[in-house]
Amino acid sequence: MIADRIPYVTSDVIVVGGGLSGVVAALAASDKGAKVTLFRHGYGRTALGGGMFSFATNHDGSVKDALKSRIAAMAKNELLPYSQMKDPLKSLRQAYKLLAAKLPADFPRDIEEDAPQLLCLSEGGALLRGDMAVPQVRSGDLARFVGGDVKIAVIGFTELPFFRPQLLKEQWLMDMHAAGIEKAEIRVFTLPMLDDGRQTFFRMYSEAARILDAMNPLGPLAERIREEIKGFRPDLVLFPPMLGLARRDAVRDMSELIGPPCAELVGGHQAVAGLRFQQLLDEILKAADVRVVTNCSLTGSVWQGKKLFRLSGLPDGEEGNSFNDDGVIYVEAKSFVLATGRFIGGGLAEDGDGVFETICMLPVTYAGKRLRGLPAIKLVERDYAAKHVMFSCGIDVNEHMQPLNVRREAAFPNLFACGDIIGGYDLVLDGCADGLALASAYISGVNAAGGEK
């Protein structure tokens, strides 16, 4: 190894991963005055999201349940990382405050007071609860109609034949009734988005979103929709999750042109909401004093004494990162934050011999049991909707968000972890993944900036 030929990146804090938790950790560390560099190699769960975020589930299903009591109930469960935190609600609020200050003005929402949860309809026919949503989704919040009536117009487009609101109507009504909306009426309107008579099908919402981005002005389309819904007089107009990708104000413009408030449904995998949110995060990083290295996979680690010393990796593409002849990059810092996610993000992987953590080879556990050496077949149930160990596992952390080694001690004093990589809970079924991502990111970011513990 010839030291002077190897490109080193040095920083106070290195954050690995650019999703929700990685960005918040970087902001928290930067806020405390540390020089932060964020590495990432692509988009993960944050960019695939449907636009709605949940911080803690409702145990009794009531809409009014305050965030405080929900978090307190979850912190009693030893498996959930909330139980490791000294004051999870405080950390969550601090993280949220930090993020909200940087988001566009129409995004944040006060979670300090005991505001009811958001209630938004999804494109899959469900009524979902959440604590935060992208503005396009949030304007479709139904919580204000609880105990009363609502008339909703759902707009389908002939170019999106896979979006079948007519069939989902009954499911939405069933859920809305259960949530306490006494009288709800849904009417579906289907019209062509393009008026040129071509038989076109969009396979992805992103294709439709790009067409809408290029549609200038929106007036003629809005005019047709207004004509369609004129007789119905809806309180809310819902669109499939595709109202513009680059054009962020499409929903607001549409509302102004049509009359009643417009919103998007919470999306599935094709939705553009997650991608929009990820792009917002990217912009926040750009504006903040954080150096971002993209298209770089960190895969190895070196430690000196007790401390983690250096990570190494390979660039994925060009992107202007000129590394040395070997193509290897070495990154050194006073402290490191892992925000690499689970399987989608690449923080965890399975190789036929069990699950492992990909950078520092930290032990992956579930309920205190190590999973290395156990084949995947032992980690899943036969019931699809059951809680599988495979999808609930991750690394363990202490109250400072330091990952634990096999002896259940902090693996390195200068290594922290946040987000999905911390295990114990199911990303889908437990409904607290986004809250844990925020809270753990804040704690690890602050601790990383504060030096060794």
Place this chain on the structure above:
Amino acid sequence: MKEFDLLVVGGGVNGCGIARDAAKRGLKVMLVEKGDISAGTTWGSSGMIHGGIRYLFSDVGVTKLACIDSGYIQKIAPHMIFRIPFIFVLPNHTSWVHRFIIYEGASAVFETYDNFAKYKGGKPACRLTPAEVRKLEPLIREDIHGGISMDEWGIDCPRLCLANAKDAELNGAEVRTHTRLVSFIKDGSRIVGAELRNEVSGETEEVKARIVFNATGPWVPQLAALAGCEVKLRPAKGVHLVLDRRLTDYGVLCTAIDGRQMFVMPHENVSYIGTTDDDYYGDPGDIPVLEDEIAYLLQAAESYIPDVRKARVIKVLRAVRPTLFETGKYEDDLTREHQIFDHEERDGIPGFITMGGGKLASYRVMSEEAVDLVMLKLGKVNPCRSHLDPLPGGDTTPSAEALAAEFGIDPYAASRVIYRHGSWAARVLESIKTNPGDAYVVDRYEPTLAAEIRYCVRNEWVKRPSDLIRRCRVGEGADQGMASIQQATQIFAEENKLGPRETIEAADDFLQAKWFERHEALSGVGVAQEELSRMINLGCWRTAQRSRIERRLP
């Protein structure tokens, strides 16, 4: 009470074949199947109508019969047949004597097999040098001594069954899927009918039949016991791994760690690695796959294709062969011959016949033999025509380009519809003319059009949306239905006018059926794929989660 000449129990390839043959010979036939058509052993087969070079030494008769019948199947269902050329790879043994013996020995075997190849329209075997082998299949490892090619034919088994069942229906038969035979109606010792229960609606019905034919494959002993007699089989479990892509264009014969012959074979748009053969004593309807079996198959494939683990195993096909009972033999050495048990002679139960054993490639000739016996019992003499008349859609093969232009769809999608439906393809796509949205591609991996799903739901006994897996390969691609299950279920719900609760349950059933097929093989990047799939199906759609909660409620 409805009366039939023949009640066929079992909707696998044999049951469907018997129903078709009997209906064509003018019998009044009913076919009952407790699950979906072709969902049992036929679904878990390799999908080859091959002669069985494996059986050349033990059962020359089986090989010849299979080759002849394979030729007939190619004539009656040309649209659903595809050629699978195979390469038998010769390992590079250290001693030249060893090499010479293996090469010459193998050549002799393949040349013998060529004698039968003429019956099934295969090309003769051909010797290949190592360079030629590597040129044909660059994934095969370098240090080999050469190879020998041979020709086999693949088929979409569920479509073959369905075409047979459809033809039976066209000839006046009644077909009932998801209908279980719960008990026999007896007159003294004679079986005169049966009580049937619809597994979806729960309704029961009694029917009269002059003969009940037990074509239930691995369930033969169970049904025979219900009738009051004993039929012994020696069931053997066969497992295939399904890869997410066509790894090779040629089937590659490999050697497993215990010396058994294995293959890595392209099949439609995926590859199969198979097959295991182990004695099985459990429930044929709920076959577990062990991690040992998956490791064993991958290791075998690795012997000639070192990079096989770079592909992803997306599901495991499992089935139980209804092999005839023999003792003192290894599973591989068991005969693949079939046997028809005439229970009137054997056990004094008139009106009940059972068939066991056999193999997919000779289903037609087995059915012919079975119906011959039925005709004898009924005192009728109409000759068999099942090898002469084409199956539905098998008469002509339309042009994919013309069809694509007519309906405004992708030519490849059109060619897949033609592959499954033959000359009926235009009929399948008809709904596009009234509803242009039906030209939409629901499953992008196949690709399956909404129009085909709608046609299958209307005309092909789709009682549960998971039946669509076998009708038009929804959810059989690399994403295992992540993006298509909900949409296919919506079309199913639309056609059957299901309420919200039933729709959720139907989607849940589909998700669970697919998960059962693949959960044992989950590994590598498949875990990330599954994490995403859960986010969509349980997160946005929340179907399985919701119906599970509701099911728990009293």
